[in-house]
Amino acid sequence: RIHIDDDIQSCSVEEVDFSSSRTACEQAFAWSQKQFNEPMSIEKSKLLFKFSLLKVSDLEYWIFCKSHHLICDGFGFTIVASYIADAYRDITSNSNASFSYPQYITEVINSSAFYSSQAYQRELNYWKERIKTIPPGFFGPSARHSSYRKKLSIKLEPALQQQIAEMQIRNKCSLQLLTTALVSIYFAKAYRQPEVLLGVLIHKRRTKSQKNIVGTFSGILPCLITNNPEERFDVFLSNLKQTYLSDYRNQNL
Secondary structure: OOOOOOOOOOOOOEEEEOOOOOOHHHHHHHHHHHHHHOOOOOOOOOOOEEEEEEEEEOOEEEEEEEEOOOOOOHHHHHHHHHHHHHHHHHHHHOOOOOOOOOOHHHHHHHHHHHOOOHHHHHHHHHHHHHOOOOOOOOOOHHHHOOOOOOOOOOOOOHHHHHHHHHHHHHHOOOHHHHHHHHHHHHHHHHOOOOEEEEEEEEOOOOOOOHHHOOOOOOEEEEEEEEOOOOOOHHHHHHHHHHHHHHHHOOOOO
16 A cells, blocks of 8 residues: 655754864764664654754755655665755856756556556566575574674775676676675575575666656565586676576566
């Protein structure tokens, strides 16, 4: 079901002044992080976004934007920044330009209609045939339901970065596909599983209009990968690329 709220109202933008402090930037950053850490209540009476203007000096302001992933994905935030930049340039140049942005509700209605179409049935049959059984999970129930998460960042040496870039060129593949292949090999060996099912993040914005709409389009593409220890890596990567392209063409489900 789709809930459409026709009572659209403009939201207020809170201004928070840190300019009187010698550590204005640090305080503004800490305030922003605190806002991000606070969960958002999913209720019809509550807004799932927040905008604030942070003053760190008389000549420097920060724009704080927070949104639940239900209504805006990462790509959408870049569009918000573009909207704000366009409006700011219009004000500073006195051009009095008119702005007309595509509406997310149009895409919501189109997406809803897809589920009663023949295309939906074709994709449904594709995925039923593609993934007949789900491989065993790698983590136990306690790990899957744990709220603990940790981000690990590793900076690669320039020489290794160059090798990866050359491998992409040599195999004509993206960094995402190469990473997916390596991760699948790791899990297949670590857990001794011939098949690995990975979720690959996709932004699902294919038209020019969709790439200019603030909203949530991103999704997860299930990628079932069969690992053969006897297969050469370049052959494995080529086969994975063809499989990935076929799956990508059936991503609307």
